[in-house]
Amino acid sequence: MYSHTPPLPPPKPSGSHDATRMNIPETSPSPHLLQRLETGGPGADGVQHTGSAPTGQPMPDPGEQWLPKFLRDKSKQDLAEILANPSLLSALTHSPETIHPSLQASHDALQSALAENIQRAAQLRNLEARLANQRSSTQAQLLSTHALERQWRAKQAEMDHALTPFAPARLYQRLSQGLQEQEAVCSALEESFLDNGGDGASASEREASDWVRKYREAKRLYYLRQERKERWDEGRVGGWR
Numbered sequence: 001m002y003s004h005t006p007p008l009p010p011p012k013p014s015g016s017h018d019a020t021r022m023n024i025p026e027t028s029p030s031p032h033l034l035q036r037l038e039t040g041g042p043g044a045d046g047v048q049h050t051g052s053a054p055t056g057q058p059m060p061d062p063g064e065q066w067l068p069k070f071l072r073d074k075s076k077q078d079l080a081e082i083l084a085n086p087s088l089l090s091a092l093t094h095s096p097e098t099i100h101p102s103l104q105a106s107h108d109a110l111q112s113a114l115a116e117n118i119q120r121a122a123q124l125r126n127l128e129a130r131l132a133n134q135r136s137s138t139q140a141q142l143l144s145t146h147a148l149e150r151q152w153r154a155k156q157a158e159m160d161h162a163l164t165p166f167a168p169a170r171l172y173q174r175l176s177q178g179l180q181e182q183e184a185v186c187s188a189l190e191e192s193f194l195d196n197g198g199d200g201a202s203a204s205e206r207e208a209s210d211w212v213r214k215y216r217e218a219k220r221l222y223y224l225r226q227e228r229k230e231r232w233d234e235g236r237v238g239g240w241r
Contacts, residue, residue, distance in 0.1 A: 068098035174227055182222040189215050
């Protein structure tokens with residue numbers, strides 16, 4: 001069965017040798033590291049360490065009598081001194097020569113996770129720098145776009161002012177005024193003809209011909225403008241209504 005922690009040393013013998021008992025500190029890898037360990041992932045250097053079990057296979061349990069080879073030939077007094085020195089005990093626990101295979105696999109998974117975090121942090125820094133550059137460039141383009149928008153509005157105002165005389169409303173107004181003016185011209189010609197006939201002097205044939213010609217031209221222009229205005233009022237002018 002797979003064991004997450006190194007097994008305890010042999011039971012303490014009875015008698016006066018209590019101080020020689022060696023308690024190996026228990027270590028429990030985090031769930032993230034256990035997942036890496038169970039999948040048999042490589043260490044931080046990308047190499048599958050010999051202390052790890054094959055991929056997909058649980059690590060064999062060395063049993064309760066497991067003890068680092070470095071300590072197997074030590075005397076009880078040496079073991080007692082090691083147990084009394086926390087820094088030395090920690091060094092033996094994590095030393096590559098004396099570490100338990102499960103703890104070594106946990107360290108490998110941790111180193112791999114740390115290396116991955118460092119790589120991702122570097123990528124995030126690069127992305128942050130690119131984002132700052134893009135943000136600055138976008139801000140500059142936005143300001144330039146606003147300036148172009150103001151210029152376009154000024155040009156559009158100038159264009160609208162220049163095209164005002166040709167606007168539909170202004171053209172309709174000019175047509176109505178032209179119709180009224182032409183009607184007044186026709187009325188003036190009629191009055192001039194009547195005034196000339198009232199003084200008793202008869203007009204010559206040439207004068208009569210000139211008056212008829214002028215009156216015909218004035219009336220023709222009047223009827224033409226009247227027809228245009230009627231068509232406009234009825235909505236028969238394409239592109240204006």
